[in-house]
Amino acid sequence: MKQFEIVPHTGGKISIVPSENSIGFQNQKDHATAVFQLGLSLVDGSVTYVPFGGIGTTTMPKGAIPIYVFSDKEGYFGKSCPACKGYFRTDSGGEEIYCPYCSHFDNTLSFLTETQQEYIEIYIKTVLIALQEKSDIEIDLDNIIANLSNNSSPFVYSEERQQRSNKCKSCKIRYDILGEFGCCPNCGKLNTFEVFNESLSRLLKRLNNSSLEQETQSSEWADVLKNCVSEFEAMAKDINKELLRIPATPSRKEAISRISFQRISEANESLSKWFDIDFLKGISNEDRIFINRCFNKRHILTHNSGVVDDKYIKNTDDTTVRLNQKIYVEKDEAIKIINLLRSTGKKLIDGYESIS
Ligand SMILES: [Zn+2]
Numbered sequence: 124m125k126q127f128e129i130v131p132h133t134g135g136k137i138s139i140v141p142s143e144n145s146i147g148f149q150n151q152k153d154h155a156t157a158v159f160q161l162g163l164s165l166v167d168g169s170v171t172y173v174p175f176g177g178i179g180t181t182t183m184p185k186g187a188i189p190i191y192v193f194s195d196k197e198g199y200f201g202k203s204c205p206a207c208k209g210y211f212r213t214d215s216g217g218e219e220i221y222c223p224y225c226s227h228f229d230n231t232l233s234f235l236t237e238t239q240q241e242y243i244e245i246y247i248k249t250v251l252i253a254l255q256e257k258s259d260i261e262i263d264l265d266n267i268i269a270n271l272s273n274n275s276s277p278f279v280y281s282e283e284r285q286q287r288s289n290k291c292k293s294c295k296i297r298y299d300i301l302g303e304f305g306c307c308p309n310c311g312k313l314n315t316f317e318v319f320n321e322s323l324s325r326l327l328k329r330l331n332n333s334s335l336e337q338e339t340q341s342s343e344w345a346d347v348l349k350n351c352v353s354e355f356e357a358m359a360k361d362i363n364k365e366l367l368r369i370p371a372t373p374s375r376k377e378a379i380s381r382i383s384f385q386r387i388s389e390a391n392e393s394l395s396k397w398f399d400i401d402f403l404k405g406i407s408n409e410d411r412i413f414i415n416r417c418f419n420k421r422h423i424l425t426h427n428s429g430v431v432d433d434k435y436i437k438n439t440d441d442t443t444v445r446l447n448q449k450i451y452v453e454k455d456e457a458i459k460i461i462n463l464l465r466s467t468g469k470k471l472i473d474g475y476e477s478i479s
């Protein structure tokens with residue numbers, strides 16, 4: 124599936140029958156579809172979220188009429204965050220929502236997109252006219268979609284596919300976001316570990332690709348090591364961004380924002396001291412030295428063609444290499460750093476979740 128593709132409205136039919144005092148809808152059945160419900164008060168014109176009741180029951184407040192908000196053809200509702208303006212999609216039709224990007228928590232009404240708001244306006248206008256004129260109306264959304272030349276009817280707004288589709292490990296709802304990291308719009312759980320773990324699994328797969336020529340193997344192992352360390356840093360930065368949301372003094376926040384996960388031991392000391400998150404807990408001294416060397420190897424592989432410089436020697440006390448020597452990465456080394464960083468990353472995320 125292509126990213127940023129337009130995903131059309133799911134379709135269906137809305138029927139307004141004033142003589143029976145009913146407004147109902149019919150879903151399309153041959154593709155994904157979802158609906159949530161709002162209520163328009165005929166007393167004061169306010170719009171509120173109204174959960175669907177069980178069969179034969181109604182949850183609609185007295186004097187209110189239902190407004191049905193439909194998903195796109197993939198079963199997702201588009202959402203626009205009132206705080207950061209970020210756009211995402213989710214199949215959650217719940218009353219309250221977290222923004223996956225900035226964690227803003229609000230009523231679903233605050234997350235309506237512009238096109239959904241236009242739809243609600245025209246929906247209300249149409250229903251009020253039908254009630255006033257006491258005339259039955261059927262709005263055939265499928266028909267509108269079929270006859271649409273430029274996708275311009277406010278009744279059938281479309282959505283836009285983003286980049287990473289997630290299924291929350293806790294509450295199982297699905298959401299589609301820009302970039303990689305985000306929290307579940309329904310329960311707020313971060314997807315950080317899933318993203319990191321998937322990247323590490325891809326790297327392990329690369330290592331097991333035995334079809335490589337011998338001379339390209341070493342640069343492949345070096346590339347895997349570089350990527351592994353970068354993925355760890357991206358994951359840790361995402362957690363750091365979340366830590367910055369925790370109330371703290373300006374100077375503490377400043378210090379948190381300056382943490383560099385390239386200097387992994389220092390970063391661990393700071394997080395242990397400030398948040399009781401010791402993500403190197405249980406890692407032997409020997410393995411800590413190994414992790415530190417890998418982080419510094421990544422640095423010279425990226426910035427110095429893999430040639431040992433003074434800074435590398437100073438940061439690692441590595442006596443197995445000499446100044447100006449070119450380093451090579453072994454396959455076992457790459458496997459070891461992947462496994463160590465997976466458990467370290469898990470500890471960091473678990474530590475964050477235990478205090479959030
Ligand atoms: Zn936001």
Ligand SMILES: [Zn+2]
Pocket residue numbers: 291292293294295296307308309310311312
């Ligand atoms: Zn969830």
